[in-house]
Amino acid sequence: MTSKTKATVDYTRRHLRFGWWSLLGFLSLGFVLELLHGFKAGLYLDVSNETRRLMWTLAHAHGALLGLIHILYALCLRQVAGMDARNQSPVSWALIGASILLPGGFFAGGVQFYDGDPGLGIVLVPVGAACLVIGVFLVARAVGSAAPGTGRAGTSPRR
Amino acid sequence: MTRQRRTPQSTGAERARAAPGGFRAAPAVAMLVTSTALGVAAFVSLEPSVPERDVTERPIQVEGDGYVSSTACQACHPAEYESWYGSYHRTMTQVATPETVRADFDGVQVANAHGRPMALERDGEEFWAEFDDPGWEGPPADRPRIRRQVVMITGSHHQNIYWYATGHDRGLNVLPGVYLLEEQQWAERSAVVLHPPGQSLAMLDGHWNAICIVCHTTQGKTAFDTPYRSEPFDQQTVDTTVAEFGIACESCHGPAQAHVEANRSPLRRYGLHVSGDGDPSIVLPTRLDPQRSSQVCGQCHSVWEFYDQQGERVANAAGLPYRPGDELRDTRFIAQPSVDRTSPEMVAFLENDPDFVRGSFWPDGMIRVSGREYNGLIDSPCFRDATDPDRTLSCFSCHTMHKDPRDGRTVATWADTHQVSTDMDGNEACLQCHEPIRADVSAHTRHGVGSSGSSCYNCHMPYTSYGLLKTIRSHTISSPTATETAELGRPNACNLCHLDKTLGWTADRLQDWYATPVPALGDDDRTVAASLLWLLKGDAGLRALAAQSMGWAPAQATSGTSWMVPHLGEALDDPYEAVRFIAAASLRTLPASATLQFDFAGPRQSRIDAAVGLLRAWRASSSARARRDPELLVDENGELRLDAMRRLREGRDQRPLFLRE
Numbered sequence: 001m002t003s004k005t006k007a008t009v010d011y012t013r014r015h016l017r018f019g020w021w022s023l024l025g026f027l028s029l030g031f032v033l034e035l036l037h038g039f040k041a042g043l044y045l046d047v048s049n050e051t052r053r054l055m056w057t058l059a060h061a062h063g064a065l066l067g068l069i070h071i072l073y074a075l076c077l078r079q080v081a082g083m084d085a086r087n088q089s090p091v092s093w094a095l096i097g098a099s100i101l102l103p104g105g106f107f108a109g110g111v112q113f114y115d116g117d118p119g120l121g122i123v124l125v126p127v128g129a130a131c132l133v134i135g136v137f138l139v140a141r142a143v144g145s146a147a148p149g150t151g152r153a154g155t156s157p158r159r
Numbered sequence: 160m161t162r163q164r165r166t167p168q169s170t171g172a173e174r175a176r177a178a179p180g181g182f183r184a185a186p187a188v189a190m191l192v193t194s195t196a197l198g199v200a201a202f203v204s205l206e207p208s209v210p211e212r213d214v215t216e217r218p219i220q221v222e223g224d225g226y227v228s229s230t231a232c233q234a235c236h237p238a239e240y241e242s243w244y245g246s247y248h249r250t251m252t253q254v255a256t257p258e259t260v261r262a263d264f265d266g267v268q269v270a271n272a273h274g275r276p277m278a279l280e281r282d283g284e285e286f287w288a289e290f291d292d293p294g295w296e297g298p299p300a301d302r303p304r305i306r307r308q309v310v311m312i313t314g315s316h317h318q319n320i321y322w323y324a325t326g327h328d329r330g331l332n333v334l335p336g337v338y339l340l341e342e343q344q345w346a347e348r349s350a351v352v353l354h355p356p357g358q359s360l361a362m363l364d365g366h367w368n369a370i371c372i373v374c375h376t377t378q379g380k381t382a383f384d385t386p387y388r389s390e391p392f393d394q395q396t397v398d399t400t401v402a403e404f405g406i407a408c409e410s411c412h413g414p415a416q417a418h419v420e421a422n423r424s425p426l427r428r429y430g431l432h433v434s435g436d437g438d439p440s441i442v443l444p445t446r447l448d449p450q451r452s453s454q455v456c457g458q459c460h461s462v463w464e465f466y467d468q469q470g471e472r473v474a475n476a477a478g479l480p481y482r483p484g485d486e487l488r489d490t491r492f493i494a495q496p497s498v499d500r501t502s503p504e505m506v507a508f509l510e511n512d513p514d515f516v517r518g519s520f521w522p523d524g525m526i527r528v529s530g531r532e533y534n535g536l537i538d539s540p541c542f543r544d545a546t547d548p549d550r551t552l553s554c555f556s557c558h559t560m561h562k563d564p565r566d567g568r569t570v571a572t573w574a575d576t577h578q579v580s581t582d583m584d585g586n587e588a589c590l591q592c593h594e595p596i597r598a599d600v601s602a603h604t605r606h607g608v609g610s611s612g613s614s615c616y617n618c619h620m621p622y623t624s625y626g627l628l629k630t631i632r633s634h635t636i637s638s639p640t641a642t643e644t645a646e647l648g649r650p651n652a653c654n655l656c657h658l659d660k661t662l663g664w665t666a667d668r669l670q671d672w673y674a675t676p677v678p679a680l681g682d683d684d685r686t687v688a689a690s691l692l693w694l695l696k697g698d699a700g701l702r703a704l705a706a707q708s709m710g711w712a713p714a715q716a717t718s719g720t721s722w723m724v725p726h727l728g729e730a731l732d733d734p735y736e737a738v739r740f741i742a743a744a745s746l747r748t749l750p751a752s753a754t755l756q757f758d759f760a761g762p763r764q765s766r767i768d769a770a771v772g773l774l775r776a777w778r779a780s781s782s783a784r785a786r787r788d789p790e791l792l793v794d795e796n797g798e799l800r801l802d803a804m805r806r807l808r809e810g811r812d813q814r815p816l817f818l819r820e
Contacts, residue, residue, distance in 0.1 A: 049564075117425075120429070
């Protein structure tokens with residue numbers, strides 16, 4: 001019981017920490033993109049760099065939203081009774097993989113690109129998307145199979 | 160007793176908890192219904208647009224034959240699309256809309272319109288004109304008025320030429336007035352081309368459908384049921400269609416449907432990206448050899464004709480058979496009188512139009528009109544005599560159809576400077592091949608470093624072509640000689656800048672510097688500035704070139720300007736409207752006549768009054784008459800040598816000239 005509780009707390013803390021730092025990182029990227037807009041930087045705004053603008057915008061949006069998903073996941077771990085913390089390892093790694101590969105792929109795809117096609121970094125995106133789908137599926141299944149009621153996982157009172 | 164009873168006063172939250180699942184979804188359903196209603200309302204409130212297929216009174220755009228239009232290119236090639244979109248190629252042909260019509264149609268009366276004034280009117284999104292029926296063949300006094308809707312526009316750089324729906328199928332005809340964009344002025348159709356005064360212009364019913372369409376649209380199909388002009392226009396069936404109005408992507412890259420479909424596969428695209436191989440599903444003109452790549456431009460920028468009527472009929476039904484990358488001469492005859500005057504096609508050309516050569520070429524076959532630069536290229540030694548493809552001149556040696564992303568110019572500036580490539584607006588254009596000259600350009604040019612005389616362009620591509628009420632550089636790369644002027648009548652580059660010097664002076668300099676043979680020269684060639692001989696004795700085309708050169712800043716800096724006023728003033732009364740237009744434009748570049756008010760198409764007396772006014776002002780100014788060179792037809796007292804001017808004018812080449820720009 002002790003080890004189970006400890007593991008749950010670790011995942012919660014891990015994803016809260018990852019989520020908030022991730023949010024900070026990708027919101028900062030958004031700030032940088034706004035600066036590029038503000039100073040009319042050609043490397044970002046020229047029509048010839050339209051692919052880069054799209055890729056970096058997608059990197060910012062996906063990174064920030066995935067940060068929120070980490071926080072939400074951590075809150076679920078804390079609040080949804082019956083989510084078995086011992087089975088969260090695949091979910092955790094899938095979500096972390098998605099958070100690195102999806103925005104990272106978009107960002108890399110905008111660094112070097114081919115006209116209307118992003119650079120080769122874009123190959124990371126479908127891998128990241130698969131991680132995200134798997135992670136979300138596992139979370140959805142875990143929430144669906146959890147016992148009704150609220151409270152910390154494994155510790156919430158049962159009727 | 161502790162059990163609560165549900166009452167009508169129970170709270171919403173309680174109701175929600177108590178209600179079945181469907182009721183709890185009510186807010187979401189309400190939002191869905193609201194957003195759907197808003198979407199439908201927005202769609203319904205859109206301006207109704209007529210599908211292109213339902214347009215009946217003008218040519219229409221249709222997809223087919225593998226053509227997919229520029230909209231299919233935009234997503235994958237945004238930068239190329241942007242620079243093409245900003246180019247005048249795109250806007251060469253446009254449907255008349257409030258966004259594309261540049262002239263004011265709101266209750267405007269246009270005086271110069273080949274008859275009684277043309278009345279323009281705007282009705283919502285539509286543009287209408289009322290004018291004298293150009294097709295009337297009865298007594299002029301009975302000429303009826305017609306009112307027609309303007310539906311199409313040719314040109315967006317210098318002129319808007321407006322086409323109206325004839326009411327017969329998709330046939331178009333041209334308004335009697337043309338709108339000059341820079342001057343914001345209407346002019347008669349005959350006034351904007353170098354055309355003999357008083358000679359009526361051809362009737363242009365169906366002209367757009369049969370002629371303009373070929374180069375001003377992408378994959379145009381004339382679709383006349385019988386050959387154009389083989390019977391009265393209103394008895395022919397005309398179902399003209401194009402793949403796209405204007406010169407669009409597929410004009411130069413070929414039909415793109417196969418390319419679009421093949422590249423839906425990301426594996427294919429990235430395979431090509433990584434390997435760096437060219438995509439065989441589309442033509443990239445810059446990857447063709449210099450001959451074939453230049454032919455892509457030459458499909459329009461040349462003087463050509465079908466080999467026979469069968470070729471014309473095939474193109475009439477299916478569009479021109481030429482595709483980028485093909486050998487252009489396989490499907491059409493390119494007129495090149497510099498080397499061919501006897502081929503059956505050329506003989507037919509000349510039988511059909513005896514003035515054909517004179518109207519488009521100098522006597523030696525060098526092209527003299529704008530828009531036919533491919534003819535100039537193929538006569539240039541840098542193209543004609545080159546053996547190394549890497550050192551062969553092509554259109555792409557100097558021009559680019561898509562602005563380089565590293566080019567700091569705006570798209571508009573790039574388009575306004577003839578789409579010249581980065582750094583190709585100077586000597587680099589020539590030095591990229593003629594490397595040995597780079598070390599000491601002055602030793603080659605005999606002019607100061609950085610001066611206009613050390614510009615390769617100024618000596619080897621002088622302004623000897625005419626079109627659109629201005630001169631353009633010759634695209635036949637050549638070296639200046641006095642012979643070309645003395646024997647062919649073509650201005651040489653030296654005297655186009657040294658306007659105050661005689662041809663004899665030029666001949667002597669060229670002989671001293673380059674051992675260029677001196678031709679037999681007449682007395683006038685030795686005693687009168689060459690520019691004045693052109694202006695006084697030359698044909699209308701030559702007079703236009705001379706008048707324009709007097710407004711050219713490098714020539715003004717070299718030759719001074721004060722002496723030009725009376726001579727340009729006299730050109731204000733030239734019989735040719737185009738010459739008058741150019742002379743007035745040049746006068747406005749001179750300090751003494753910068754504020755000249757002059758209507759080049761106005762009554763003759765007003766033109767004479769303007770010329771006399773300029774002459775009086777010139778005579779009243781001692782500084783203006785400071786130059787007392789006999790070559791400039793000014794005597795030692797600062798008076799014009801009117802007798803000499805009269806004599807030279809009496810020797811003018813009066814042959815009617817129509818330059819087929």
